[in-house]
Amino acid sequence: MNFFKKLSPFYNLALLYFIVSFTLRIVLLFHPITQSSFAFSESLKIFSLGLLSDFFVFILASAFLWMYLVFISNSKYNKPYGYIILGGFVALLIYLASGKSIFDEYGGALPKIVLIFVGVKTILFALFLFLPKHKTKIRFWLFAFVIFLYVLLILQNAISEFFFWNEFGVKYNFIAVNYLIYTNEVIGNIMQSYPVVPIFSALFIVTGIITYFIIKKSRNYIDDIPSFSEKLKITALYAVLFVISLFAVPGLAKTENSKNIFVNELQSNGIYKFYLAFQNNKLDYFKFYKTIPNDKAFAILRQEIPAISKKNTLREIKEDLLEQRKNVVLITIESLSADFMKMYGNEQNITPFLDSLAQKSLLFTNVYAAGNRTVRGLEAVTLCLPPTAGESVVKREDNKNKFSTGSVFLQKGYNVKFMYGGDAFFDNMQDFYSGNGYEIIDKSSFAENEITFSNVWGVCDEDMYNKAIKIMNAEAKQNKPFFNHIMTVSNHRPFTYPNNKIDIPGNIKSRDGGVKYTDYALRQFFNQAKKQPWFKNTVFVIVADHCASSAGKTELPLDKYRIPALIYTPDMKPEKYTKLMSQIDVMPTLFGLLNFDYQSKFFGSDVFKSDYQPRAFIATYQDLGLIKDGVLTILSPKQQIKQFQLKLNPTPGIAPEFQIHYDEIPLKSENESLIDHTISYYQAASYVLKEKEYQHTGLTGKNDKLYAKVR
Template sequence: MTFYKKFSPFYNLALFYFIVSFILRIVLFFHPITQSSFTIIESLKIFSLGLISDFFVFVIASLFLWLYLIFISNCKYNKPYGYIILGFFIALFVYVASGKSILDEYGGALPRIVLMFIGIKTALFALLLFIPKLRDKIRYWLFAFVLFLYVLLILQNGLSEYFFWNEFGVKYNFIAVNYLIYTNEVIGNIMQSYPVIPIFSALFLVTGTVTYFILKKSKNYISEIPNLSEKLKMSCIYLGLFLISLIAIPTLAKTENSKNVFVNELQANGLYKFYLAFQNNKLDYFKFYKTISNEKAFAILKQQFPAISGENTIRKITSDSVENHKNVVLITIESYSAEFMKTYGNEQNITPFLDSLKQKSLEFTNLYAAGNRTVRGLEAVTLCLPPTAGESVLKREDNKNKFSTGALFKQRGYNVKFMYGGDAFFDNMQDFYSGNGYDIVDKSSFSPDEITFSNVWGVCDEDMYNKAIKVMNAEAKENKPFFNHIMTVSNHRPFTYPNNKIDIPGDIKSRDGGVKYTDYALRKFFAMVSTQSWFKNTVFVIVADHCASSAGKTQLPLDKYRIPAFIYDPTGKPAKYNQLMSQIDLMPTLFGLLHFSYESKFFGQDVLKPDYKPRAFIATYQDLGLIKDNVLTVLSPKQQVKQFDLQINPKPGIAPEYQIYYNEKCLKTKRTDLINETISFYQTASDMLKHKKYQK
């Protein structure tokens, strides 16, 4: 056959991959979450450079296909080679099965997976060796199976990229890597959020159909197996393209440099983005970000904290009143954007209880979440620390014995607990909180009769609050104050909750329903706690962990970080604080209200103190931002720094303190003072963690 036809498995699969990628880009281009319009030049860039990137990524991804194809031959079954190869496979199988192989050092399922693979390979080789009459048929079906797997993976990746974009508005990133670790929750979430049976039925039907046509056009490879000379030529061409691809892919990634983030994301190849996320899950600030000398960094930090000295944040916080050891209940609400609330412009009336509770509370109208993941919200209220680059402290190896809010309560004789309706193993919450002195109450603590409804994330919020009240009633009898941190789960995809609770059915999987049920459960919780003996001696802190979505056309869209926050004291007076502040400031502000005197390491501050200078921290796992003086400064890897002038984009009928939308315009003249201050905050926080100076 003609030499180019020997590449038929490659170019037929490649053509299918390009078609799927092109259709995916079209779908994402017009997706509602893609909040942007594109120029003709931007559109051409997305589709042309995107296609070129897809080509080189496919070359890399087809490595296993190349390895499979070059080893297809008949001569390897001739005597004595066939028996030698079979003997090698059997010996390898025995070695792995012995339980003393190098694979067993890694533990887990890896040895079993490898053993299964070698066992199947050995059995098939023996079959092909001893029954030559079946060789052609078996080889044909094996060839079909390999093509089927490639088609399935191409389609599966396309679906995964779509659903990931639907959730986050970006191609694969650090979150996708995390999701590989927590397969039970993630697969369960998919099972409950989407019509899985129809989707996968259609997926396998399309995969089978496409495989049939690709097999029809590619089977000439096994009907006329290339000889050694032809395989060497094929290998030279493939390996040459492979080496070029290793250079071309990162080079093309550098062209993803548009000011419009959606252009960069749509142009990018999802598989390469996943690889980058996997590589960059740990980011050393001092290696990847713009730095100044540590001496200068801490000197600038001293302007914010005049009482510190040396390269640390230790300072005395002194109150002029007697400490008030009231009980404290901190509720972090899953995925709760400010835009859900009436005062911020929502017209759906989905937060009626919180809309009323804030009128009785100390309300913080201009507070920003530190990040866009639950672990970042928990980190912010527990460690009161800016969000450092890479993974959250919760999920790092060095995550224990930190200076935390729980530690301050424990010093005062409080019972300290973390309560979560799901499995606290998820996102490493159990390891982090238990390692910092918290007792854990999670789904495993519930008896069967305490669970009325649950989904993959855990029990519904009502069940969690009922359990919390039981625990707090028992604690109140100990004559000790308690600090209980409750993390909710109901306002999370798949947004399922008990029916007949609100006017949106729990089985239609509506985000508005998830928000409204969360609000309903809070109403019931407060109705119940208001009848408890300890109620008037308890302060309730309510804050979101992060917003419902982080997608936007800029690196750090401000409206996707604005969250509601209140401190409700049944004996206190309502008030409103409108100055810019960060999620990390919430608990230090509470400590100020309780008149705690303590030695602090927190970067968070009591915003009610006259020396507080308004600023807020917002970040992804790699872009670190500081909002101050109507300027957003963003530090990114490769020592990049960008600054944006924040121009409010007012929504009619909304009070000034509740306006959340801003246009971010690149600053023509950079504010060096703000750049140095941003570097100072993030560099000193990274230094404190790196050198274990943030221990309790």
């Protein structure tokens, strides 16, 4: 019984972790975003296997607690050992501070972290050594700090999981890993989106109260420090549980195999999900996914894109009509789901300008976003290739000199710019676009008097559009056509924007307000553009980067990928294109409308060509989907394949071309042809990127020199 008491810091913290995790699962189970009902067996699985996962994850996470507790002793401060150990700490500290330690070879923040850690350890050891009368008090407060830190992390993790679920409808995933990299924007977004001060004030108060009771139940460990033999027993027990946990945690993760995605997410442990996302941010298609011989993959792809040959997508695009050298303005709108627009069934009138503009445009009614992040949308309209597994090409190291929409315009003698109201460093946009021949205009390009409103993501859309008008006026005087790609920011949490612009105040942080202000700013942009001499010779392409949410009952819910897209030019004849198409087809279709002759490597197609075969790509960072012939085929890691028959679930009063809701019914038998088509697209895209077949330098022509000069 006495030995059991020595384990009190472990089991008291574990009990807290289990209670918090259990409570969190109940809260998430009844959260509005959890659009599912659960059978008794599913609920039992969620809580029983979830508890087991929590237990083993806690064992692994307790490694630092074990290290701290097992090294608590009085004997190490006795003479002369205490002075020898202190001398060792000081020598190590000098070595680390010299700047020539082994940690400096790794660079980054690691040397500073190790230096600070050893410095704190040295100071604490000196205090224990030279202030023996205060040893007990110092040890108590240090013990209290360690317990406080664990309690804080347990509670903070639960809060973070809740808010992440509130935003995405899943436990931690690849997005959470990305958020760690861009701390300025993300922390700023959190500060502006949520009542942070009250939340964290309450968090620290509750943490303090819980810590008080845990210390009260656990301080026997430092009041009566375990003997050497007792520490050996504790270490042996912990080592056994630690080794078991190393196998149990990934084993339990494999039981997350329900057809209901919410069951899998609720059963999972958020901390382990974060670890998996961190490990799997780079996914080698050929290692993790179902493959076929490359020759076969490209042979199947030639059925979809007949003009290609060999193991690449290079082909000649020839038009019969005279080329139109019009200016082009591409506007990718942040988080604009199709169902925000009136034609798709929205009754709140939050996109009145877009609704009216759509009636005057070439409107694509059946377009699907390639992914659920801004970088995926930018990748889709810039590189026009399917969303490959893992990180977007925008954020990869090998992201430069690609065949892109910008490179086509550069070959045609256009000025090419990427405009973003925030810091283009975010999501690696600066590196990607500058590395592909674009000139960057971002927040750093704005004069102080050009900014009327900004939040953590950047200047408001009105300010961005005003800047764009100035730049385009200057470009128009150069007797060269321009291509300007504008990425908006206002329709993003915290949804703050200037007051007195629309009938929804900007300080109430409403998503509907964010959408309506985005629409308002777009109207103001067009009102200004109409007054400019270049307006009548300009084509405007408007498309969403992705939907406002990707959470749903299935891995890839179709309604969460449906986006609006349109092409407008003054005095054009309105038209609707209703066939299925992908976000990657928008720009190749534009090039066709402009009658561009060019060499293409795009996977995207001109949807008005007679050989176009309707299909769309939708994906997360690991689930790769193809919609074709009324079937959704999904490729997942570990060579997993799922197929669903798509059955329309019509919304009354909505025209057929604007219906977005489908039931995804698992196929009883595999459609091997569609599986091969899906594999061919994603495998070929992965292959050309890996083998550097998607580089701009792979093309021939005198305009390559122009591209190199721009870069």
